[in-house]
Amino acid sequence: MEPLTGMGVLALMGAAATIAGASEDLESDVGSQSNPNSQVQLAPQMMYPHRIHSKAVSGEPPSNALMCAIGGTTASVLVSTGASAALALAIGAIVAATIHGTYAATSYLGRSASQKRFKQPVYLDVMRSHIPVIMGYSFITTFCILVVSYLMATVLAHPFPLPLLAFIWGITVGAVGSSTGDVHYGAERQFQNVEYGSGLNAANSGNIVRKAESGLRNGIDNSWFCAKFGGPVTGLAFGMTVFLSGWITAVFDPSRGDAIGWVSVIAGVIIVLILILWNRNIEVAARKAYGTYKEDENEAEVAA
């Protein structure tokens, strides 16, 4: 393949992956999935009943992998019957979003109903308002992952079948989303009632913010907040993962010989080294800017 075509396809994949990452994180914020959900579930037990949607369908990677594998399988079957790719991918994503919607509904009802003894109400209007949003986000995520997988399978001629590529990218987008954007939701948005600039003190566990900018807080308020930082950075992370892991072989095409293949591996290692140095740079800058939380005991004694 022409290197320029390869780069063009890769850019398109990177863009689709960026949207997939952002919508994946916002989907988990609306429904409150993954690790921060532990606080949403804990809150009623600590006598803080709330109006936040709670859907721990599973960890984000398996639940996104399920969505994407369902979408990929449906699309793959439709393409094999002669349907156009755009139609097949859209229908695949609709099927996946519908199935995800059923999980979002049953898990909310199940979680909330099981906390009846802690006086946690089941809000039917929360279900009515949140589940279409969750399904909308999951449609966007699945469609974009299917676009990435379809481009890989057809244009870049990746040997893995479409459903398997969609499954793997589903696992990866879930892993990226629960590692990056969730921190913004779990550590900041849920605990805006404590001072900014520290981790959650274990003593405050379960004491999540329940009042919104107007009225009682719900999952859609949370996605509004996280769309300003958590969602976009998750998108960047997944977009970078897809783009950079493909970029090294698009620029240094291993089909031109093993030596070029080794150069692509070295390019990957150099990217990783740059990221290590960047992380170190941020670490030093953050420590300098924020300072310490407590005084050094030895120094305090000397000063005294």
Place this chain on the structure above:
Amino acid sequence: MIDIAGILMDNILYVILITLGGVLISWSVHFVPVGGAPAAMAQATGIGTGTVQLAAGAGLTGLITAGAMMQITDNMALVLASGAAGAMIMISVTMMVGTWSYVYGVGCPPASAKVKYDPITKDRQDLYVSQGTEGHGLPTVSFVSGVIGGGLGGFGGSMVYYALMSIENGLALPDLVGIASIFAVGVFFVNAVIPSYNIGGTIEGFHDPKFKRFPRAVLSSLVATFFCAILGVLAIGGL
């Protein structure tokens, strides 16, 4: 009738390679700094997700790059190295953006609660741990440990895939790729789950005292993957 002993003897090298790949995956998971649910609330050092989830995310990204590489070359070392590179890129990008979330989103500097000084940078750690937490974010030692873990996981996963693809069989190539890749994903998950009993939710990397427990997981993985390898070789070799 399938000649079980014959298939196994012909492919004994691949049984060994698959088992070795599984052991590498199991070892690699101990390097990955995961803080589980507490880390998502900036309550523990590491990435805010589960052990299996992140290790699988990185390792399977490596499998995708290894699969693409294997299509164009038979060079085993190159396939394994590209798998390691893909996984390392995924995990380092994720950790990098995780750092953004902790530093700019939550406003806390990276700090480890398991050691007083970072073994790599020699930076003081305990003063930067906020009250009531077990550290937060990704100090350099955890980042480097994660990169090593991702690399080893991608390397091991690619080794499993390479061995499965090399077994003698009568399958058409697309069918073989399908079966081998699904088997490789399965072996990866088996070996990503076993170490999580050692880790018990949180580990900061190779400087964490829990890291010393890895021989138990590696031994368990050796036994489990050996059986997986026999099944895989028989299933693919018998077709």
